Amino acid sequence: MELISLNVGRAAVVDYTDAEGGLTGSDKRPVAGPLRVFAPGPKGTGASGVEGDAVCDLRHHGGEHQAVYAYAREDLDWWEGELGRTLPGGIFGENFTTAGLDVTGARVGERWRVGADLVLEVASARIPCRTFQGFLEEESWVKRFTREVRPGAYLRVIEEGSVSPGDPIEVVHRPDHEVSVGFWFRAFTTERALLPRALAAGDALEPEARDAIRAYVAKYGTGAGGARG
Numbered sequence: 001m002e003l004i005s006l007n008v009g010r011a012a013v014v015d016y017t018d019a020e021g022g023l024t025g026s027d028k029r030p031v032a033g034p035l036r037v038f039a040p041g042p043k044g045t046g047a048s049g050v051e052g053d054a055v056c057d058l059r060h061h062g063g064e065h066q067a068v069y070a071y072a073r074e075d076l077d078w079w080e081g082e083l084g085r086t087l088p089g090g091i092f093g094e095n096f097t098t099a100g101l102d103v104t105g106a107r108v109g110e111r112w113r114v115g116a117d118l119v120l121e122v123a124s125a126r127i128p129c130r131t132f133q134g135f136l137e138e139e140s141w142v143k144r145f146t147r148e149v150r151p152g153a154y155l156r157v158i159e160e161g162s163v164s165p166g167d168p169i170e171v172v173h174r175p176d177h178e179v180s181v182g183f184w185f186r187a188f189t190t191e192r193a194l195l196p197r198a199l200a201a202g203d204a205l206e207p208e209a210r211d212a213i214r215a216y217v218a219k220y221g222t223g224a225g226g227a228r229g
Contacts, residue, residue, distance in 0.1 A: 008031055015134075019059075035052060039064055069096070
């Protein structure tokens with residue numbers, strides 16, 4: 001398991017985001033490193049946890065529980081076949097493009113050591129937005145990305161460190177519950193009846209996710225009721 005591409009974005013003005021000033025850091029490009037990875041601070045004020053990486057819309061992105069976004073090279077390769085185009089590392093907005101690591105199957109609360117010092121913890125899955133669709137210029141991209149359940153993982157920083165492409169990735173802790181990145185994504189998008197079971201991830205859930213689950217349970221209970229999508 002390996003970090004094969006380390007990617008950062010610069011702020012740019014575009015016409016497909018409603019962020020303040022029309023700014024986005026979606027266009028992330030591979031860099032040589034090493035780069036420091038750190039806890040960026042709470043959501044709303046903290047941005048990216050990767051040195052030199054721009055996160056412009058702090059309403060929805062950045063902060064402690066979205067410090068790093070990881071996506072598997074294997075999933076990019078699959079999408080290349082589906083879309084008929086080359087997808088370099090960083091094109092999905094990911095900071096870390098990984099190889100040999102089952103990102104969708106990683107569990108919320110799972111911890112990865114990257115390189116010598118950095119330790120990250122899986123926090124949630126990426127929910128696609130219209131800025132992502134606008135950047136890729138793929139029709140109905142939000143629906144298509146959601147349907148395929150290959151979302152990539154947001155991670156929080158447990159121990160800060162510096163990383164470079166080629167650094168090994170080791171899973172150093174794997175929780176004993178069913179709430180994988182894929183499960184989390186389905187629960188918060190197309191299969192909301194799964195939400196009560198996502199509480200099994202415990203304290204590893206980000207506070208906003210936990211609040212959303214509790215609101216769902218208060219409305220529908222812990223059975224299979226509730227709307228999809």
